[in-house]
Amino acid sequence: MFSDGTRAAGLTLWLAMLGVAHAQSLPADGDTPPFSTLYKWKYVDFEFPSHIHREQALITKKFIPMNVLPLGIEVFGSRVWVTFPSWRGGVPATLATVSRVGGHPSPLLRPYPDWNYHRAFNENQNCTGLTSVFRVNVDSCGRLWVLDSGQIDSQDNPKQICPPSLVVFDLYTDKLIARYAIPKKYVLQDSLFANLIVDTRTEDCSDLHVYISDTWRFGLLVFRERDETFWRFSHHLFYPDPLASNYTLHGLNFQWSDGIFGLALTPIDHNEDRLLYFHAMSSYREFVVSTSVLRQSSRVNNSASEFNLAGESRGLLGQSSASAIDRRGVMFYGLVTRDSIGCWDTEKPYQKKTSGVVAMNRETLIFPNDIKVDQEEQQSVWVISNRLPMFQAGPLDPDDYNYRILYADTMEAVKDTICDPEIDLLPPNEAVQRGWWS
Numbered sequence: 001m002f003s004d005g006t007r008a009a010g011l012t013l014w015l016a017m018l019g020v021a022h023a024q025s026l027p028a029d030g031d032t033p034p035f036s037t038l039y040k041w042k043y044v045d046f047e048f049p050s051h052i053h054r055e056q057a058l059i060t061k062k063f064i065p066m067n068v069l070p071l072g073i074e075v076f077g078s079r080v081w082v083t084f085p086s087w088r089g090g091v092p093a094t095l096a097t098v099s100r101v102g103g104h105p106s107p108l109l110r111p112y113p114d115w116n117y118h119r120a121f122n123e124n125q126n127c128t129g130l131t132s133v134f135r136v137n138v139d140s141c142g143r144l145w146v147l148d149s150g151q152i153d154s155q156d157n158p159k160q161i162c163p164p165s166l167v168v169f170d171l172y173t174d175k176l177i178a179r180y181a182i183p184k185k186y187v188l189q190d191s192l193f194a195n196l197i198v199d200t201r202t203e204d205c206s207d208l209h210v211y212i213s214d215t216w217r218f219g220l221l222v223f224r225e226r227d228e229t230f231w232r233f234s235h236h237l238f239y240p241d242p243l244a245s246n247y248t249l250h251g252l253n254f255q256w257s258d259g260i261f262g263l264a265l266t267p268i269d270h271n272e273d274r275l276l277y278f279h280a281m282s283s284y285r286e287f288v289v290s291t292s293v294l295r296q297s298s299r300v301n302n303s304a305s306e307f308n309l310a311g312e313s314r315g316l317l318g319q320s321s322a323s324a325i326d327r328r329g330v331m332f333y334g335l336v337t338r339d340s341i342g343c344w345d346t347e348k349p350y351q352k353k354t355s356g357v358v359a360m361n362r363e364t365l366i367f368p369n370d371i372k373v374d375q376e377e378q379q380s381v382w383v384i385s386n387r388l389p390m391f392q393a394g395p396l397d398p399d400d401y402n403y404r405i406l407y408a409d410t411m412e413a414v415k416d417t418i419c420d421p422e423i424d425l426l427p428p429n430e431a432v433q434r435g436w437w438s
């Protein structure tokens, strides 16, 4: 599981402090170096209150295992959060946790914070629970920001049963602390709020903002916690590229015109500012804007030139899903049509020769959907792969491992590659040899 003894010792100490005996990943571990597989599932199953509850949920079709797709991921302390959007019927819980420690290859998921928040046991919750969670993000004050679309059966017969909302939990007490409905005027017809990222710089998080991408209506929403205010705007760089909207993946051809989706924040710079790197899903390009622009509602519509293209195109098959940046400024991103995780040191120009591949695997990395970097002193990058296009096209094979959670130490993952901040730009010849974009 570990590439050297020092790291293993460090982690063991950390686990001992958490009161956990030892971490253990799967025998299939070596499949995706430098990543380790924490868990893999053929289908998702939950910790029901009892065997009878589970049987009942299966009979009443409140639980249809092959309809439950893990989508988003987040990691904090000793737990990993996984989201399950209610795209089809039979999703009994939309947010759940598993232990970060591993050991069991395919553990049951534990609904978060408990079953009372989820539809299988609380259908008349009157929007006090969770309906359909897409993504989650933890702030630096131990609070989980949950993006709930409020819509069920989205794939077959969409029903908006609650307003799209941000729901906030305190991870030290697991209590709900706030719920902010996105104002109606910012929810357009067919809006799809697919991703969020929390931005805070002060120790007490009093300056917290959340950026939310509307992937189908090509907008960005900003939420300022201090006065509980939202604003919305659009920009032409949020639109999909029609030439990148034709996907072919393991023989499956499909068309997605998904706009702005991937959101990643750089570390705080010498001006106490951060950059937001963003991209449409159906695009080969990366863009960037200073968050000081986003944070002032009066500026977002009058600063078109502050939104910029970052360097070169990723080229054919360069569509990217989620992205995340570690404390050293290294970006990790999912390359969904290449079964790969890419990397880039944000201190270098965004070019073919400065871009690397951390891992590629035609089995374990089919559609790397979400990516997060955790808050530990020694950070890890976390990936969930879920075969989303195959899930949408028809039932996945319940005898195959369809979903995986993988992790890697962020420093080890890029060591001695062009993504390593310690490595300067390579001379041109070598760059060509190591290049992977054709």
Ligand SMILES: *[C@@H]1O[C@H](CO)[C@@H](O)[C@H](O)[C@H]1NC(C)=O
Pocket: 126
């Ligand atoms: C839901 O709760 C609100 C506020 O408590 C109340 O006004 C409303 O009537 C409730 N709706 C249902 C269907 O129970």
Ligand SMILES: *[C@@H]1O[C@H](CO)[C@@H](O)[C@H](O)[C@H]1NC(C)=O
Pocket: 246, 247, 248, 253
């Ligand atoms: C889309 O991709 C498929 C498979 O590569 C190809 O056959 C088709 O011509 C493409 N369509 C367009 C409009 O580019």
Ligand SMILES: *[C@@H]1O[C@H](CO)[C@@H](O)[C@H](O)[C@H]1NC(C)=O
Pocket: 231, 232, 233, 234, 297, 298, 300, 301
């Ligand atoms: C920006 O302009 C659009 C279109 O006029 C408007 O709907 C939106 O509310 C504006 N946003 C802000 C923050 O002013």
